[in-house]
Amino acid sequence: MSINGLFPIDKWNFSTQSILNNLPQEERAFxxxxxxxxxxxxxxVLFRQGTVPQGLYVVMQGKVKKYHMNGKGKEQIIYVANPGELLGYHAILSSERYPDSAAALEESIAGLIPKEDFLQVLDGSAKLSRMLLRSLSHEFTVLVNSISVFAQKSVRERLAIALIVLREKFKSGGEGLVEINVSRSDLANMVGSGTENVVRFLKEFKTAGILDTAGRKIIIRDVRQLIALSGYGSL
Known part of the structure; x- marks a missing residue:
């Protein structure tokens, strides 16, 4: 089922999927x-936090996680990118090193567009500049929303939100049940909690009929209950 009108999924998704496709044909070809x-x-790993950017990455197949490592080596997943989404362009635009890392969440293919080619098109394309500015503004909103949730929500609520977001990421376009194929440690790193807490709440959700599990797969059966558990009304 669609969650449009039930949950503000746009507040959790970046908006880079259409950028390259909406460029003039000659710019896209270049x-x-x-x-x-x-x-x-x-x-x-696609790129590592603190390294010098080599170019712009396009997810072509699979899913890639963006994550930040703290001083204790703890991973916090910031975002999961689907095919068509762009990664790594923030560091190029700011002429700084990567502020985060990216790695394949599953078997994937990424395209690397050389930094020089990207900057050359950017210098001459008002449309690309406008779309990137719009995308950066939206990403700021997404990140502020995420920070607010981590500060105000319980682990149970954050897990419900993470499962809703991942359900949208793993949807195949049909109306059937959605299978989320993600490790418990990756899920915990999205939620910002220990793996044992995530496993405990998954069992609770399973008992309530919200989801099923099969190995590492999580099958969402009742997204409405997840939305209710997310505390969305107080977001």
Whole structure:
């Protein structure tokens, strides 16, 4: 079922999927001309926090997680990118090192557009500049919303929100049940809690008929109950 009108999913998703497709054909062709396809195994790192950016990444297949490592080596997943979404352009625009890392959540393919090609098109494209500015503004809203949730919501509520967001990421377009294929540790790193807490609440949700599990897969059966548990009304 659709959650439109029930949950503000746009507050949890970045808006980069349409940027390259909406460019004039000649600009898009120039960006893709020297793009390198990078096959990624599950867990393989695309770029690391603190390194110098080499270019703009486009998720072509699979799913890639953006995450930040704190001083104690604890991973916090910031976002999960689907095919068509862009990664790594913030560091290029700011002429700084990557503020976060990216790694494949599952077997994936990413395209690397050289930094020089991206900047050349950006210099001459008012449309690309406008779309990136709009995207950056929206991403700021998404991140502020995420920070607010971490400060105000319980682990149970944050897990419900994470499962709703992942359900949208893993939807195949049909109306059937959605299977989320993610490790418990990755889910815990999205929620910002220990894996044992996440496992405990998943069992609770399963007992309530909200979801089923099959190995690492989570099958969402009642998204309305998840939305109710998320405390969405007080977001």
């Amino acid at each position: 960006l893709y001309a020297n793009m390198t396809e990078l096959p990624l195994k599950k867990g393989e």
